Amino acid sequence: MTTPAPPRSAGPSTSTADTDRADGTPGADPTTSAEGTTGGPLQGLRVVEVGQLLAGPFCGQLLGDLGADVVKIEDPSRGDPLRMWGRQRPKDQSLWWSIVGRNKRSVTLNLREPEGQDLARALIAEADILVENFRPGTMERWGLGYEALRELNPGLVMVRVSGFGQDGPYAARPGYGAIGEAMGGLRYVVGDPSTPPSRMGISIGDTLAAMFATIGALAALRERDVSGRGQIVDSAIYEAVLGVMESLIPEWQLTGYQRERTGAVLPNIAPSNIYPTRDGTWMLIAANQDTVFGRLAAAIGQPELATDERYATHVARGDRQVELDNLIAEFTVTQGVEELEALLIEHAVPHGKIFRPVEMLADPHFQARETITTVPHPVLGDVQMQNVFPRLSRTTGTVRWPGPELGAHTAEVLAEVGVDETRLAQLRERGLA
Structure with missing residues (x-):
């Protein structure tokens, strides 16, 4: 050979x-x-x-x-x-x-x-x-x-x-x-x-x-x-x-749980959603881990949320997903998208703008990596x-x-x-x- x-x-x-x-x-x-x-x-x-x-x-x-x-x-x-x-x-x-x-x-x-x-x-x-x-x-x-x-x-x-x-x-x-x-x-x-x-x-x-x-x-x-x-x-x-499709099959086989349509979120994974900004655009924020949520809480000026028993753990945040998303959205809607992004970068919170081709072509990271x-x-x-x-x-x-x-x-x-x-x-x- x-x-x-x-x-x-x-x-x-x-x-x-x-x-x-x-x-x-x-x-x-x-x-x-x-x-x-x-x-x-x-x-x-x-x-x-x-x-x-x-x-x-x-x-x-x-x-x-x-x-x-x-x-x-x-x-x-x-x-x-x-x-x-x-x-x-x-x-x-x-x-x-x-x-x-x-x-x-x-x-x-x-x-x-x-x-x-x-x-x-x-x-x-x-x-x-x-x-x-x-x-x-x-x-x-x-x-x-x-x-x-x-x-x-x-x-x-x-x-x-x-x-x-x-x-x-x-x-x-x-x-x-x-x-x-x-x-x-x-x-x-x-x-x-x-x-x-x-x-x-x-x-x-x-x-x-x-x-x-x-x-x-x-x-x-x-x-x-x-x-x-x-x-x-x-x-x-x-x-x-x-x-x-991840754990779709064993979830049904072992527990009888059927995944359903959930729009922009995954159930019990919170906060991880798109949030409105002052200028009518959206920002995706993914801060569902405990340490990351603490950084997000500080970024939005409410550091006490990280130790609040209602939000301090992954399970607690998942149980109050809608409530927590509304709380975060109340802050993000007061921020312009560039202002919000700078704040999230400062606090090392994973985030991303919702890109279309016009944003992709103008983005410096896209350009740097060709x-x-x-x-x-x-x-x-x-x-x-x-x-x-x-x-x-x-x-x-x-x-x-x-x-x-x-x-x-x-x-x-x-x-x-x-x-x-x-x-x-x-x-x-x-x-x-």
């Missing part, structure tokens, strides 16, 4: 230097593309992504952010539907796609046709990871199931993201992030108790499943270093949601977006380019598996690429 060779130094154009994968077979492993070098801790890994919309592609984004060479296969006629998503589309460009498609090379192939499937197999044969998020059985119908692919590439890690997982009575059902959020328990506890179950303002079910899928992929690669063999990573959206990065876009000019997280001290990832135009890298990538210009023209004429 061999491990991937160190990446070649970047050159001015696409590199097709060969490296060995962990199963010992050679694979093309470009360290540069037309957009620039890959970089990052996953440099040298080849990922083929055949998913669409969010759960699979977000997994691909995370791997690409960390330096993997992500080859995204899309349908030639329309591409990933995410290219059309988003409330704002300046110059007919999806801002959502500019993020989820970043650091990827777009290749168009018709996977419903045998020749398109053959070309996909040629790319997957040289890949470390395959990411897909179709309904279970789809890849098998296309001749791209794991059993067939591992004959070509025994070291392949196949990441499969779906609504309900690859087996079980619900596996064949269509599953979206919203369904997983409902089934995994999140929707029931989100919102105000006076309203029906609510949703988060983002596609949290899809992104959680993608994050678990990414963890699974990296774990499978680590195991491959030992065994030389790939495996399937099965990430179900509803299970990913359940995975972050939490938001600026990426050149061929149509929109400079686009600001979230940077790569987490950060690594030596080999952190980068945003090398935004989501590319459909098929922008088809010729480049297919050339790596022997498709010349003449054949590519024929494929395009027949709607296969």
Whole structure:
């Protein structure tokens, strides 16, 4: 068994230097593309992504952010539907796609046709990871199931993201992030108790499943270093949601307690809430620990509250949560937000303003850490977006380019598996690429 060779130094154009994968077979492993070098801790890994919309592609984004060479296969006629998503589309460009498609090379192939499937197999044969998020059985119908692919590439890690997982009575059902959020328990506890179950303002079910899928992929690669063999990573959206639901299950099983919607607070965790300010904004204050509450009591000019038996302990504060929140709000509403923040900083009380993009872009901490990065876009000019997280001290990832135009890298990538210009023209004429 061999491990991937160190990446070649970047050159001015696409590199097709060969490296060995962990199963010992050679694979093309470009360290540069037309957009620039890959970089990052996953440099040298080849990922083929055949998913669409969010759960699979977000997994691909995370791997690409960390330096993997992500080859995204899309349908030639329309591409990933995410290219059309988003409330704002300046110059007919999806801002959502500019993020989820970043650091990827777009290749168009018709996977419903045998020749398109053959070309996909040629790319997957040289890949470390395959990411897909179709309904279970789809890849098998296309001749791209794991059993067939591992004959070509025994070291392949196949990441499969779906609504309900690859087996079980619900596996064949269509599953979206919203369904997983409902089934995994999140929707029931989100919102105000006076309203029906609510949703988060983002596609949290899809992104959680993608994050678990990414963890699974990296774990499978680590195991491959030992065994030389790939495996399937099965990430179900509803299970990913359940995975972050804390003690929801044993609370019911052992005590019969059912968590309910509680709005801006967690029951019995006090004080920890958003509080009004004089200028109409809000400040989040989290001072539920005994020592921290003492500092908050001093900050609001009532240090005696820290020793008052009604508020002196975690349990007592929880029992009087509404009463205590009202007491704190009576003080905060007399303060401007900047004045209040200075006071909380002085007394080392954990707090945070409620940020929107306008506050994020102006905030000195965001700026100092480059939490938001600026990426050149061929149509929109400079686009600001979230940077790569987490950060690594030596080999952190980068945003090398935004989501590319459909098929922008088809010729480049297919050339790596022997498709010349003449054949590519024929494929395009027949709607296969």
